[in-house]
Amino acid sequence: MASAMWTVGCSSKSGDESQQDNPGMDDPGPPPEAPGGPDAGEPDSGAPDAGEPDAGEPDSGTPDAGEPDSGTPDSGTPDAGPDPRAEAEIPPLPSVPGWRFLGADQGGPITVYGVTADQGGNIWVAGGEEGLFLLKPGAERFVRYGMEDGLRPYGFMPDGSTPPGPKYLKVISVAGGKPGTVYVGYEGLPGKGFDHCENNWDGPSPDPARYKSGDADKVTLHRDGTLSVVHYDIFSGPNVVSAEPRGREKLCNILRIAYDKNTASVWFGGNHGFARGNAEFKGAPMCNGQLNCSGVFEHVHPSINAYDAKGNMVLLTDAYYGVAVDPSGDVWFGGSDRTTRFLYGTNAGNFWRAQTGSENDPNNKHDIWPDAKPEYSRPDERVPDNISGAVVAHDGTVWLSSFGNGLAQLDSGGGVLRRMGSGSGLVDKYLSAVGHDPSDGSIWTGASWGGGLSRVKGGSITNYGLAEFGRKYGMARISDIQADTSGGGRRMLVAFMGHTDSITKKWVAGGIGIYEGN
Numbered sequence: 001m002a003s004a005m006w007t008v009g010c011s012s013k014s015g016d017e018s019q020q021d022n023p024g025m026d027d028p029g030p031p032p033e034a035p036g037g038p039d040a041g042e043p044d045s046g047a048p049d050a051g052e053p054d055a056g057e058p059d060s061g062t063p064d065a066g067e068p069d070s071g072t073p074d075s076g077t078p079d080a081g082p083d084p085r086a087e088a089e090i091p092p093l094p095s096v097p098g099w100r101f102l103g104a105d106q107g108g109p110i111t112v113y114g115v116t117a118d119q120g121g122n123i124w125v126a127g128g129e130e131g132l133f134l135l136k137p138g139a140e141r142f143v144r145y146g147m148e149d150g151l152r153p154y155g156f157m158p159d160g161s162t163p164p165g166p167k168y169l170k171v172i173s174v175a176g177g178k179p180g181t182v183y184v185g186y187e188g189l190p191g192k193g194f195d196h197c198e199n200n201w202d203g204p205s206p207d208p209a210r211y212k213s214g215d216a217d218k219v220t221l222h223r224d225g226t227l228s229v230v231h232y233d234i235f236s237g238p239n240v241v242s243a244e245p246r247g248r249e250k251l252c253n254i255l256r257i258a259y260d261k262n263t264a265s266v267w268f269g270g271n272h273g274f275a276r277g278n279a280e281f282k283g284a285p286m287c288n289g290q291l292n293c294s295g296v297f298e299h300v301h302p303s304i305n306a307y308d309a310k311g312n313m314v315l316l317t318d319a320y321y322g323v324a325v326d327p328s329g330d331v332w333f334g335g336s337d338r339t340t341r342f343l344y345g346t347n348a349g350n351f352w353r354a355q356t357g358s359e360n361d362p363n364n365k366h367d368i369w370p371d372a373k374p375e376y377s378r379p380d381e382r383v384p385d386n387i388s389g390a391v392v393a394h395d396g397t398v399w400l401s402s403f404g405n406g407l408a409q410l411d412s413g414g415g416v417l418r419r420m421g422s423g424s425g426l427v428d429k430y431l432s433a434v435g436h437d438p439s440d441g442s443i444w445t446g447a448s449w450g451g452g453l454s455r456v457k458g459g460s461i462t463n464y465g466l467a468e469f470g471r472k473y474g475m476a477r478i479s480d481i482q483a484d485t486s487g488g489g490r491r492m493l494v495a496f497m498g499h500t501d502s503i504t505k506k507w508v509a510g511g512i513g514i515y516e517g518n
Contacts, residue, residue: 084110084507085104085110085130087506087507088104088110088498088506088507088508088509089472089501089504089506089507089508089509090103090104090105090110090509091103091470091472091473091508091509092470092472093105093473093511094468094469094470094473094513096464096468096469097517098515098516098517098518099513099514099515099516099517100513100514100516101473101511101512101513101514102135102142102511102512102514103509103510103511103512104509104511106140106141106142107133107141107142107143107144108125108127108133108135108142108511108512109125109127109128109130109131109133109144109509109510110127110130110498110507110509110510111127111128111129111130111497111498111507111509111510112125112126112127112479112480112495112496112497112498112510112511112512113126113127113128113171113172113173113479113480113495113497114126114171114172114173114174114479114480114495115174115480115482115493115494115495115512116174116175116176116182116480116482116484116493117176117482117484117486117491117493118176118177118178118179118180118181118182118486119176119177119178119179119486120137120178120179120180120486121137121179121484121486121487122134122135122136122137122176122179122180122182122221123135123484123493123512123514124174124176124182124184125142125174125495125512126171126172126173126174126184126185126480126495127144127171128170128171128172129169129170130144130146130171131144131145131146131147131151131169131171132144132145132146132151132171132174132182132184132219133145134221137487143225145219145227146169147167147169149226149227150219150226150227150228150229151169151171151184151217151219151227151229152217152229152231153167153168153169153170153171153186153187153188153213153214153215153217154167154168154209154212154213154214154215154231155212155215155231155233155235156212156231156233156285156286156287157208157212158288159286160285160286163208163209163212163213164208164209165207165208165209165210166189166209167209167213168187168188168189168190168213169186170186170187171184171185171186172185172186172187172253172254172255173185173254173255173256173257173480174257175256175257175258175259175266175482176259176482176484176486177218177259177261177266177279178261179486180220180221180222181218181219181220181221182218182219182221183216183217183218183219183257183259183266183277183279184216184217184218184219184257185215185216185253185254185255185256185257185268185270186213186214186215186216186217186252186253186254187214187252187253187254188210188213188214188215188252188253189209189210189213189214191210195207195210196210197210197211197213197214197249197252197253198250198251198252198253198271198272200249201247201248201249201250211249211252212233212249213252214251214252214253214254215231215232215233215234215251215252215254216231216232216234216254216257216266216268216277217229217230217231217232218230218232218266218277218279218281230281230282230283230295231283231285232266232268232277232281232295232296233287233289233294233296234251234252234254234268234270234275234277234296234298234299235247235248235249235250235251235289235296235298236248236289236298237287237288237289237290237294238288238289240289240290240291247289248298250271250272250273250298250299251268251270251271251272251273251274251275251298251299252270252271253270253271254268254269254270255269255270255271255319255320255321256268256269256320256321256322256323256389257269257323258323258324258325258331259279259325260279260325260329260331261279262327262329263329263344263345263349264278264279264280265277265278265279265325265331265344266278266279267323267325267331267333268323269320269321269322269323269333269335270299270320271318271319271320272299272301272317272318273298273299273300273301273317273320274299274300274301274320274323274333274342275296275297275298275299275300276296276297276298276344276351277295277296278295278296281295281296282295283295297351300333300342300354300355300358300359301317301320301335301358301359302317302333302335302338302339302340302358302359302364302365302366303315303316303317303337303338303359304316304317304337304338304365304374304375305375305376306375306376306377306378306382307376307377307378307379308379309379311378316336316337316338317335317336317337317338318335318336318337319335319336319386319387320333320334320335320387321334321335321387321388321389321390322334322335322339322387322388322389322390322400322401323390324390324391324392324398325392326341326345326392326396326412327392328345328346329344329345329346329349330342330343330344330345330346330354331344332390332392332398333358333390334368334385334387334389334390334400335385335387336384336385336386336387337367337382337384337385338365338366338367338385339365339366339368339385339387339390339400339410339414340358340364340365340366340414341358341364341412341413341414342354342355342357342358343357343358343364362374362375364414366410366414366416367385368385368387368400368402368405368408368410368416368419369383369384369385369402369405369408369419370383371383383405384404385400385402385405386402386403386404386405387400387401387402387403388401388402388403388431388432388433388434388448389401389431389432389433389434389435389445389481390434391434391435391436391443392436393436393441393443394436394438394441395441396411396412397409397410397411397412397417398410398411398412398414399434399436399443399445400434401431401432401433401434401445402429402431403430403431403432403448404429404430405419405421405429406419406420406421406422406424406426406429406431407419407420407421407424407426407431407434407443407445407456408420420456424461425454425461425463426445426454426456426461426463427446427447427451427452427453427454427463427464427465428447428448428450428451430447430448430449430451431445431446431447431448432446432447432448432477432478432479433445433446433478433479433480433481433495434446434481435481435482435483435492435494436483437455437483437490437492438483438485438490439489439490439518440457441457442455442456442457443455443456443457444456444481444492444494445478445481446477446478446479446481446494447477447478448477448478449475449477449499450474450475450499451465452464452465452466452468452469452474452478453465453478453481453494472501472508473496473511473513475499475501475508476496476497476498476499476508476510477496477497477498477499478494478495478496478497479495479496479497479510480493480494480495481493481494481495489516490516491514491515491516492514492515492516493512493513493514494512494513494514494515495510495512496510496511496512496513497510498510
């Protein structure tokens, strides 16, 4: 079945095309810069798929979704250099009614890429190169976990062994599962051109340290505080994809994750496309990417054909930061250029049939902020959607945030009901996360840089910004917003990434905000 369905392979360019500017985007000012390395959506070597970088919103000057490159070496592992934690400014925690804040002084990371809770009420934080952080119910301090504790930000060689070469840890996404279980997404080893983890497999000198880096883990907490880790090696082995018989290694940066207990699925939004993991996967390092043992189906993208700045035909697909599970078992995925309803539940869990519906049906490739031409467009004819997050609301509508365009509400078929951008009352149109509040159906969204948060309920908007959070927290990017209902009530979990202070030029540590107000 896999070979019959996966008849079209995915190829990458070497990334030497010139990058284009996204039309219709205003420059919001300087983006934040995190210490310690490139962001979660580092451009795919300039342009493997679309002639455009693939990290949210890089072409327009708008802050992108991860954390812009801070000069980490692209060949090999980053050098140690100064300790970024020691050099960071750790701000006092805000005091805001209805909120509780925790940061680096409570043992949290200095750069916060994501926050979630499992069904047991444990809070997990994606802390970038510092690793994975845990706050147990009732605890006042975080516990940190790294590769020494079992985290595995790299896959397996065909014989089940560890890939040779340097290892790179950067936790950039988290999604809670069963009590004590969290799904963890990684960024692959940084690099450009064929050194990028997406392109390396197809390059002249494939390096397993690169093409096997990144992907995701299922992490389970034991009573004694130790971890069990199962790795999702998101690739296809030999003869799985008929058009790529030697195998395929494309997805490596896992930008967002969503867990669906009803279908026992864990959904990975990544560079280039998206994939499904078996949420109950036990691990099989000797599998070599075969479908009967890998625990993964990969990959899908609602791609379109277009032209780059040099007039070359390219495939537009990238940066799937939008991942939202519908109660039907379908899943919404939003990327740099198109959004799709992946009809997994509609097709009774038939991944391949759902893949056809997202890749071959032009009516299921939704252009939220329309291009001048739906396909075969040139750079000046496109308005990249640059989706940064997705949620399905109580009423079945879908909300998408964008790194450059604001907020959009869709009906269940993908039709746009409204768009909210400049002048709408939101804190900004440059939005980096969105969340759904199960207590009242309101929608929370956060700014990419220096804007704060907006809460949309019907026709009203409540904003939280510098006045509430203060300058040090109010200037931070909102990198993630998730709801936690594990305790019978609800908590809104908000990740404040951190930022570079425009005056001191020092990195101001981020933190998490826990909202339990009305």
